[in-house]
Amino acid sequence: MVQQSANVGDLLLRAGRDEDLAIIDRDGPHTYATLRRATSALARSIATWDLPPGSRVGLFSRNSLFWAASYLAILRSGHVAVPFATTLTTRDVLAKAEFVDCDTFFIDPALRATAAGVADAVTRVAGPSLLEEPLPSALAPFAAVDADDDAVLMFTSGTTSAPRAVRVSHRNIRANTDSILQYLELTPEDRIVVVLPFSYCYGASLLHTHLRAGASLSICDTFAFPETVIDTIRRDACTGLAGVPSTYQHLLRASSFRTTPLPSLRLLQQAGGRLPQPQVDAVAASQPQARLFVMYGATEATSRLSYLPPELREERRGSVGRGIPGVTLSVVDDDGREVAAGSVGEVFARGESITKGYWRDPEGTGTRFVDSGLRTGDLAYADPDGFIHIVDRKADFIKSWGIRVSSQEIEDAVVAMPGVHAAAAVGRPDEAAGESIVLFYVAADDIEVTPEQVLAHCRSTLARHLVPHEVHPIPGLPLNPNGKIVKADLKALAADS
Known part of the structure; x- marks a missing residue:
C-alpha cells in the first residue's frame, strides 16, 4: 500500500525549525527555511524535465547547501538520487552513469573540467545558479512513493572492477537513521563538523541523522590541512566529529587535536574501517570530555550496523559492539550456520537497514543477500555476550x-x-x-x-x-x-x- 509519509525526503525536512541553522558551508550559514526553499526550487526544476517516476538523477557536487537541497529535491520528487564522488574523472562518472541509466544531473560547476565534461555528455543539467534566483516561499509537495522503492543508488568502494551500486530504499534510510538517533541521542542543539563526502554512505548518514534531529552540519572541505577541522570546531562550536580511520590518523599526526581543548565537542564517531586500538585510545585521550563511539557498517546495510557504547570501550577493547537497534548480528560459517562464541566466521546481519541488493547484478545480490539478511564479507568472532570483534576482510x-x-x-x-x-x-x-x-x-x-x-x-x-x-x-x-x-x-x- 502506497503511503505519502513513506517518502524519506519529507521525513528529513520535518524536524528543523525555519529559523534554526541547518548547514554552514563555504558560502556561510543557511537556515532550515533556506534549505526548504532551495529544495523546492530544485524540485520545481525537476518537474520541468517530465521524468518518469523512479528516474535516476545524478548528483556531482562538493558538500554544500546545493548538494543537500539537490538530494532532498530528487527524493521528494519520487526519483532516485545517484551521488558521485568528486574525485572521479569525467570518464569514470560517465561510465557509472551509463551503468545506472542516468542522463540527468545536478552539477556543481566549481568542479571545473570534470563538471564541464559531464555536463556536455548528458541530456539534462541543473546547477546552483537556480539558487541565485528568488526562491519559492512554500515547500513544494512531495511525491507518493512506496517505502520499498529505491531512494538512492550508492556506489560501493569495494574491490570489483565493474561498477557496483547498492539499491537503498526509503525504508532503509528511515530505519537506519532512526536507529542511529536512538543510540547517539542527537538533539537540535547538536552540530557536527563534516569532513566525509555526502556521496559516501557514512557521510550521507550524517546528513540524514542531523536533519532528522533538527540539528545542523558545518562543512569542512579542506581536510588536506587537518588543522582547519580544529578551527571549524572552535569557530562553529561543533558538538560532533565523525571520521574513518585515516581521518583520525591525520588529526593525530598533523593537527593540534591532541593538545587543543575543544569543550563544545561531546560526540566522536569512528567507522569506515578498523582504527588500530592504540589510536582509538589516543583519540579518546585527546578529547576526554567527548564520548567516542566505535562503530561498524556497510553500504549494503545503508550505513551503520553496530556500535560500542563509550562506557564499554575499555571492558570490550577491540570490539565494534553489538547490532544497532533493529539490527541483529551473528557470526556464521560458509553454510550459514552460527558458529560458537570465539570461533571465526563471517558477520551476518538482519534488519530493516539491509538494502535490496545491487543494481542489475543478480549474481552478486544472490551471493551476498541471503536468508533475508546480508553476508558482509567481514570475518569476525563474537564473545559470549555477543560483542563482535572484526578479524579482517575476507579479501584481505x-x-x-x-x-x-x-x-x-x-x-x-x-x-x-x-x-x-x-x-x-x-x-x-x-x-x-x-x-x-x-x-x-x-x-x-x-x-x-x-x-x-x-x-x-x-x-x-x-x-x-x-x-x-x-x-x-x-x-x-x-x-x-x-x-x-x-x-x-x-x-x-x-x-x-
Whole structure:
C-alpha cells in the first residue's frame, strides 16, 4: 500500500525549525527555511524535465547547501538520487552513469573540467545558479512513493572492477537513521563538523541523522590541512566529529587535536574501517570530555550496523559492539550456520537497514543477500555476550605457509610503535609460502623509523607466523575517495617490490 509519509525526503525536512541553522558551508550559514526553499526550487526544476517516476538523477557536487537541497529535491520528487564522488574523472562518472541509466544531473560547476565534461555528455543539467534566483516561499509537495522503492543508488568502494551500486530504499534510510538517533541521542542543539563526502554512505548518514534531529552540519572541505577541522570546531562550536580511520590518523599526526581543548565537542564517531586500538585510545585521550563511539557498517546495510557504547570501550577493547537497534548480528560459517562464541566466521546481519541488493547484478545480490539478511564479507568472532570483534576482510586475509593470517593483527602491532603513523599488510603470491607477508608503513613527520626497526619490533611482539617477510616505508597509504585504504594498490606495489 502506497503511503505519502513513506517518502524519506519529507521525513528529513520535518524536524528543523525555519529559523534554526541547518548547514554552514563555504558560502556561510543557511537556515532550515533556506534549505526548504532551495529544495523546492530544485524540485520545481525537476518537474520541468517530465521524468518518469523512479528516474535516476545524478548528483556531482562538493558538500554544500546545493548538494543537500539537490538530494532532498530528487527524493521528494519520487526519483532516485545517484551521488558521485568528486574525485572521479569525467570518464569514470560517465561510465557509472551509463551503468545506472542516468542522463540527468545536478552539477556543481566549481568542479571545473570534470563538471564541464559531464555536463556536455548528458541530456539534462541543473546547477546552483537556480539558487541565485528568488526562491519559492512554500515547500513544494512531495511525491507518493512506496517505502520499498529505491531512494538512492550508492556506489560501493569495494574491490570489483565493474561498477557496483547498492539499491537503498526509503525504508532503509528511515530505519537506519532512526536507529542511529536512538543510540547517539542527537538533539537540535547538536552540530557536527563534516569532513566525509555526502556521496559516501557514512557521510550521507550524517546528513540524514542531523536533519532528522533538527540539528545542523558545518562543512569542512579542506581536510588536506587537518588543522582547519580544529578551527571549524572552535569557530562553529561543533558538538560532533565523525571520521574513518585515516581521518583520525591525520588529526593525530598533523593537527593540534591532541593538545587543543575543544569543550563544545561531546560526540566522536569512528567507522569506515578498523582504527588500530592504540589510536582509538589516543583519540579518546585527546578529547576526554567527548564520548567516542566505535562503530561498524556497510553500504549494503545503508550505513551503520553496530556500535560500542563509550562506557564499554575499555571492558570490550577491540570490539565494534553489538547490532544497532533493529539490527541483529551473528557470526556464521560458509553454510550459514552460527558458529560458537570465539570461533571465526563471517558477520551476518538482519534488519530493516539491509538494502535490496545491487543494481542489475543478480549474481552478486544472490551471493551476498541471503536468508533475508546480508553476508558482509567481514570475518569476525563474537564473545559470549555477543560483542563482535572484526578479524579482517575476507579479501584481505593472508594465507602463508598454510596458516590464515590477519592483516589487522600485524597492523595493530606496528602502529603501536612510537613514530609509526599508519600501517597496512598485504599478501603477495609466493611459490613456497603460498603468500608472503609484505608490510607498508608511514612514519611520523619528525621521527625516523627504519624497516629494520619495524621488523625487530614485529619479531619481539608477534607470533612467528605473523612476522612480515618484507617491510617498506611509504610516504602515505593509498586511499579511496572515502578515506579507506586501497589494498589492491598495495598488492600491486608489493608485486613490483
